[in-house]
Amino acid sequence: MIEENLKLARQALKELIEEGKRVNVSALEKRAELSNGTLNYSHPLYETFKEKICELKRAECLPSSKDIYRLRGKLNHEIALKEKYRVERDKLKEDISYFLH
Structure with a gap:
């Protein structure tokens, strides 16, 4: 049984x-x-x-090394995007302050 x-x-x-x-x-x-x-x-x-x-x-x-590699690539991409958007934001702030003063 x-x-x-x-x-x-x-x-x-x-x-x-x-x-x-x-x-x-x-x-x-x-x-x-x-x-x-x-x-x-x-x-x-x-x-x-x-x-x-x-x-x-x-x-x-437990994630496999393939999963870790994929996630690390995704993280690096997101970090790069965040930095790109920060630079764009700062430039736009500069432009706005230029036109307001």
């Missing part, structure tokens, strides 16, 4: 990952059509499976 439940949970895990959905114990139980709390029973196989889920969740939370 436990092995069968784990087989269903593994299949559900695979499907959730392929669909790009968030993975948690409740979602796995629901997708695998297991009773609510099935994977929380105190059994070494369930505990090992839940540890693997936690590892996956930690790994997906």
Whole structure:
């Protein structure tokens, strides 16, 4: 029975990952059509499976080097835009003060 439940949970895990959905114990139980709390029973196989889920969740939370490179590029672009707009703002302030005095 436990092995069968784990087989269903593994299949559900695979499907959730392929669909790009968030993975948690409740979602796995629901997708695998297991009773609510099935994977929380105190059994070494369930505990090992839940540890693997936690590892996956930690790994997906950590950004990859590709993500970091992309975000760093976006940040640099935004910094450059901000500086450009500051220069334009200061020039416009200068022009306005010139015409007002």
